[in-house]
Amino acid sequence: MSISSLSKLPEIEKSACLALWALFLESRKKNSIYYDKKLNEMIDKLSCYFPKINYTSNYVLEIASRKELIKEVISKFINKNENSIIINLGCGLDNYFDRLNTTNVFWFDIDLSGVINLKKKFFRESDNYKLISKSIFDFSWLNKIPKNKKTLVLIEGLLPYFEEKDVKMLIDKIISNFPDSELIIHVISHLFYWYRSLSKISNNLKWSISNKKCVLKIFPDLKILKEYFIYDCHVERMSILKRILRLFPCYRKQNILLHLKSK
Numbered sequence: 688m689s690i691s692s693l694s695k696l697p698e699i700e701k702s703a704c705l706a707l708w709a710l711f712l713e714s715r716k717k718n719s720i721y722y723d724k725k726l727n728e729m730i731d732k733l734s735c736y737f738p739k740i741n742y743t744s745n746y747v748l749e750i751a752s753r754k755e756l757i758k759e760v761i762s763k764f765i766n767k768n769e770n771s772i773i774i775n776l777g778c779g780l781d782n783y784f785d786r787l788n789t790t791n792v793f794w795f796d797i798d799l800s801g802v803i804n805l806k807k808k809f810f811r812e813s814d815n816y817k818l819i820s821k822s823i824f825d826f827s828w829l830n831k832i833p834k835n836k837k838t839l840v841l842i843e844g845l846l847p848y849f850e851e852k853d854v855k856m857l858i859d860k861i862i863s864n865f866p867d868s869e870l871i872i873h874v875i876s877h878l879f880y881w882y883r884s885l886s887k888i889s890n891n892l893k894w895s896i897s898n899k900k901c902v903l904k905i906f907p908d909l910k911i912l913k914e915y916f917i918y919d920c921h922v923e924r925m926s927i928l929k930r931i932l933r934l935f936p937c938y939r940k941q942n943i944l945l946h947l948k949s950k
């Protein structure tokens with residue numbers, strides 16, 4: 688696929704660019720919390736295709752905070768589990784593998800063909816890094832991953848786009864194939880769902896939760912190792928309005944990362 692055909696990608700695959708643009712805006716700030724040496728090259732080649740959306744500073748900070756938090760959790764996992772496997776489902780244009788700068792892991796990035804073809808223009812596969820072009824619901828991707836190692840599955844910025852029954856089917860499949868696995872899933876509250884449904888960004892969401900208890904009800908085979916609220920990160924950089932709104936728990940707890948483990 689040539690880069691110019693990015694404009695022909697289906698909307699769902701184009702959503703991979705949303706985070707990239709936000710991260711670029713963050714990286715240009717003086718007090719940026721995000722650095723990625725690959726970012727400028729990708730933006731140079733792709734910027735003319737980005738959706739013309741006016742990102743707010745809060746949105747840019749939210750994406751960068753999420754990425755940094757996830758990188759930190761993954762880094763701890765890798766330090767504890769040598770030669771483990773990390774699977775990033777719906778990886779988009781994420782660059783965690785490069786940014787973690789480690790050979791102590793076997794990393795699998797999985798996404799639809801348009802995004803993977805695009806990613807291949809910027810990232811080279813190696814013994815430690817593989818790009819898999821498949822729908823996450825085409826479970827033949829499971830056959831491409833070794834099952835004899837400690838495994839962490841990351842699903843970020845994706846589950847809210849699917850119906851609860853599909854989310855359940857996917858997670859159940861992961862747990863049955865990787866019984867000794869951990870997961871990091873990005874979930875949103877009903878408030879976040881409602882608010883984003885009104886905006887131009889991510890207005891095709893389908894799944895949200897009321898609280899972590901309801902996640903455990905849907906996935907009785909999982910336990911929660913830790914719950915992270917994205918709006919607890921870099922509060923000093925938030926607008927005054929957001930800082931005030933954060934005082935309400937339902938606002939603060941709407942954008943969530945759950946670190947889970949199979950029981």
Ligand SMILES: C[S@@+](CC[C@H](N)C(=O)[O-])C[C@H]1O[C@@H](n2cnc3c(N)ncnc32)[C@H](O)[C@@H]1O
Pocket residue numbers: 699700701702703705706776777778779780781797798799802821822823824843844845
């Ligand atoms: C909003 S982006 C999130 C990208 C990245 N994980 C992040 O959080 O920044 C959603 C990604 O999921 C991918 N995606 C959507 N449906 C998918 C499916 N059925 N199988 C694999 N990837 C899918 C899209 O192509 C896109 O790259």
